[in-house]
Amino acid sequence: MLCKKIMVFAGILLSSLPWVAQAQNQVNMSPGVTEIGAEIYDLHMLIMIICVIIGLLVFGVMFYSIIYHRKSRGVVPSQFHESTKVEIAWTAVPFFILVAMAVPATSTLLEVYDNDEAELDILITGYQWKWRYEYLDAAGEPVAFFSNLATSQEEIYNTESKGENYLLEVDEPLVIPVDTKVRFLITANDVIHSWWVPEISVKRDAIPGFINEAWSKVTEEGIYRGQCTELCGAYHGFMPVVVHAVSREEFDGWMAAKRAEQASDLAAASVEMSLEALMSEGEAVYNGQCMACHGASGEGGVGKAIAGSSIALGDVNTHMDVSIRGVSGTAMQAFGTQLSDIEMAAVITYQRNAFGNNTGDIVQPADVASYKQG
Amino acid sequence: MAATEQAPPGYEKYHVPDSSSLAVRATAGLLLTVFGGGLVLNNMTFGETHEAGNAKWVLLIGLGFFIATLASWFRTTIRENMQGMNSAQLNHSYVLGMFWFIFSEVMFFAAFFGTLFYVRQLAGPWLAGEGEGGRMNDLLWPGFEFSWPPMITPQEAVGGTDIQPIANNGAFVTQERSMSFADAHHWYQWLPMWNTIILLSSSFTVHVAHTALLNDERAKFNRWLGITVALGIIFVFLQAAEYYEAYAHFGLTLNSGIYGSTFFMLTGFHGFHVAMGMTMLLIQLIRSVKGHHFTASDHFGFEASSWYWHFVDVVWVFLFLFVYIL
Amino acid sequence: MGAHHHGPARGITRWLFTTNHKDIGTMYLWFSFAMFILGGAFAMIIRAELFQPGMQLVEPGFFNQMTTLHGLVMVFGAIMPSFVGLANWLIPMMIGAPDMALPRMNNWSFWILPPGFLMLASTLFMEGGAPAFGWTFYAPLSTTYAAPSVTFFIFAIHVLGMSSIMGSINIIATVMNMRAPGMSYMKLPLFVWTWLITAFLLVAVMPVLAGAVTMMLMDIHFGTSFFSAAGGGDPVLFQHIFWFFGHPEVYIIILPAFGVVSQIIPAFSRKPLFGYASMVYATASIAFLSFIVWAHHMYTVGMPVAGELYFMYATMLIAVPTGVKVFNWISTMWRGALSFETPMLFSIGFLVLFTIGGFTGLMLSIAPADFQYHDTYFVVAHFHYVMVAGAVFSMTAAVYFWLPKWTGRMYNETMGKVHFWISFVGFNITFFPQHFVGLAGMPRRVPDYALQFADFNMMSSIGAFVYGASQILFLYNVIATIVAGEKVSDEKVWDGAEGLEWTVPTPAPYHTFEVPPKVGAAPAHG
């Protein structure tokens, strides 16, 4: 009776495996698009299959006795309770199986740790809750930008239907060239994050104050998506990573364009901006950078309320001070190093004029620059 | 099991105490203490000073109640023993209890020693860009060199909280002078040296006291135990003087980066344990002088306290070695 | 003090002031069940939010509080106290002792638990909310970036740690000092052995946890920089200290469970436990190894490769002694005369599912592969297989097994079997699909997920509700047994059961073995 139930259940489980594998639901690790990824995948399959085989043997014996050695069949229990030989055997055999597993594991691990001779270095910094990418040794001006979640609040709160890459889309992806050994230097600004893209087989924790190294050599062009995998606060689940792997030429073109864009931004910083321009830029920056903590309408949350805040309504210098240098010992970071002067001027102007804070104050990029100067 | 049956030899009747309110009272005291402590600390760090008044009282009342309960707990135990309720077997349970309690204290200190070794051997060099774990850290902390005792924090090395590459989570200013042994000419002015001598000799004096008790020499016991307590008090006093010096003259505070952190954590907890051990011994002294407690064969209260005392002594030897000398 | 032949005192003071190991055991067991329901309620909130993609029920910050409290309450509130309760009830009866060695302290170890958890739970109502940094509370998320309630969390951990340390000291003293004449170490029932070793682990690692939270406290309130690189510390240091505690902690959870099934399987196989001595050695080896493998939770923090390799090899080794245990249990069943009452069913469920969880543990221990598994639902699946199907199943088995001895009444066997089957199926529906979503790339501790994970998550949530609901049946069965179960009076409730606890009357009298029994030369049993 009982054994039948178990057999039936096991049968259902087993026979459902191929079915699940065929459905579009992914059930297994992906070998990804790197050599290391394929090796890791093979390792994973190897260990899993060994475990399945051991499991079948062990459970096989168990079910055999469950079926044939049951009291209801009137068997008389034997009373043996020891056998040094068998016991030595089943200590030694697993040990050797483990040694056999350790060999490929070691060689793969050593390859993962071979961080030398990279052709491109990218500094990746985790922030609550976004990533910053900086191309370190590209010739010319360094290129750096932030990469924020692009999924809208409406999708998240189910008032709009969810797009195909729900939660796995960003405003500006990381772009890397294929067939190039790219080294990622991973660190964090505030708490620990972890940068993971399954398909390119990189997962490394971002530790504030320390730089970790990882590398990847992507062999196929494409868009690869991942997420932050270390709990980093309220919006840990909303911190995706998107990597575009493109051809070398495309990469160089992208790099040149990016650099030109930065140069023009720099030039713009000395120009006076209108209130409207600052407000629209400011809104974008606010929604991208500040909203997570200060709320969609400045009502506060992790951070204090901006609407009606004595700082946002009071002295401009204090407002600049808080925004640029942060508040020591709180989640309010020093945004001075994260935002350009234009963005900073815009977001401060925005905070001083939105959410009913109608101060009419305008902060120009030049003001921010001179404040930073001291 | 018939009650008339005799216990087999070597197995005396085990005294299972009647139900008792001690545990529940101790719980109330302990919980008030930690809850009050939490309130006080939060007011201190997160503002809301208006609540500080009550919080302090919760803490103090809790602590007072807790200490009083522990006192009455020990008094009960002592009384039971004096009434002859404790079998040798029960006394052995107390011995085991004390032994494993001390073991747990050893592990508590192990966590802090582990911390010290980790930052000295691994994290420090990594921050300075040395070793496999820190190959690229020069990017974050340019100019930071690591040595022990560190006379500069990574934060100071790069120019302060505004410039450091991680979010601002406090200002750490290293000390002007460390506590390590530096000046061989003036070794006699070096407090830790004296503290070591004092604590080592106190371990010796407590041993002499013990021997005296075993030989039933009450006066000698009291005298040597008194000396031990006095040495303990001097130690705590010198430790306080050292802290004063650290704060007032060396700029060495809890904020002094990892050096100040490990220094005060290790010596602070040790000092606290010395104070506890000293109090324990003092109570034994009072018991002996006033209550004529203890006999040559039965003096567990004293024995347990003296084990504890040896334990804080051994911890100090390690401290002296790893915090002050090496 | 004359002979103790009075029964329990009446009223609430019986429970508040008791020094009786059975009373205290009972309180531990009920308390842990209450915590299981609380932790389970948090899990239900987690699963309800994850039923579909998108945010429906709770805010992300609150979700993290649920995850954190679920882990903490289950580990520190449900599993650990439940096994301490079992130890209190059984160890004195199994070794022929009149009570625990230090009865008043025993009462204290229990009574600081409920207020400790009350303080932990009260953080839910504090400004900034409860701790939201995971049960592993990595700095600096748990220091600089934590809500003020973290201070109370820290003190709660201190208090729970004190309780565990005192409880363990008591168990060690009891086993070392209170064995009846003739009860040599190698005759101890395995449950006693596993608990003795567990108690060593606890005394060794709880103080380390206390050290870790103390350093957090200093960083938060006193300006130290243990976990801040700016001052020369290191956030990863926190993880090393935490896991030095945390890894032995998972064996603290499972070793007593091993002990329980080592009692039950022989009883229903009507055959002595196979390989008693090797069981003891295996338990000791597991405990020893558990101290030197902690960093397998930290493969991705960027340790130097030598460290990575060392921790990988050491971790893999644990499969050997654990394998010995599994093989011994199977050999015990081999050529026995098996019957399948509820305790046996749960033990077999344990055996199968724990082994599966062990296998996934072995997969996780392979460092390069763990780069892909780490912090995904694959890990969540792993540890629920070992902790729910391991610890909780064996605890359930233990309750069914000893309940008749405790109460003198028999539970309803049919209901027990139904409970088992719903649990078994519900459990697998909940946690098996989590392997799939984990491998496919779903991170843990997220309140929302990408669309490709939707189907399996829905399945998992449904399974969770089923498994959760089946616990109502369990609760009902236990209460029904206590108030109106069929009376049993045989000393030996189960024909195959061996051990001193089955020689005392049923229900076990308030005081047992006031005069120690003599243990004969009979061979050691399970």
Ligand code: HEA
């Ligand atoms: C009861 C608790 C328990 C138990 C018993 C185990 C048992 C094991 N665990 Fe598990 N583990 C946890 C609880 C537990 N774990 C928890 C709670 C976490 C997550 C913590 C967190 O991050 O929140 C975790 C996480 C965890 C990780 C980190 C994953 C990550 O975060 O990336 C790793 C990595 O090595 C690991 C490994 C192992 C191993 C090797 C065992 C071994 O002991 C298993 C040994 C058993 C077997 C292997 C099966 C039986 C053996 C045989 C039949 C013999 C023959 C077999 C072979 C030779 C293959 N565990």
Ligand code: HEA
């Ligand atoms: C021994 C410990 C233990 C136990 C028993 C459980 C039990 C369960 N856990 Fe556990 N879990 C952990 C330890 C444990 N867990 C830990 C340590 C973590 C990691 C935390 C972290 O990341 O920090 C975790 C994390 C965790 C997650 C991942 C959360 C995340 O990463 O965001 C999930 C998600 O499904 C989950 C689900 C469940 C479920 C469904 C149960 C079920 O088995 C619970 C069943 C019990 C009940 C439901 C209560 C009793 C029943 C009733 C009161 C009846 C009423 C109920 C209904 C009508 C439905 N747990």
Ligand code: CUA
């Ligand atoms: Cu960033 Cu999680």
Ligand SMILES: [Cu+2]
């Ligand atoms: Cu572990």
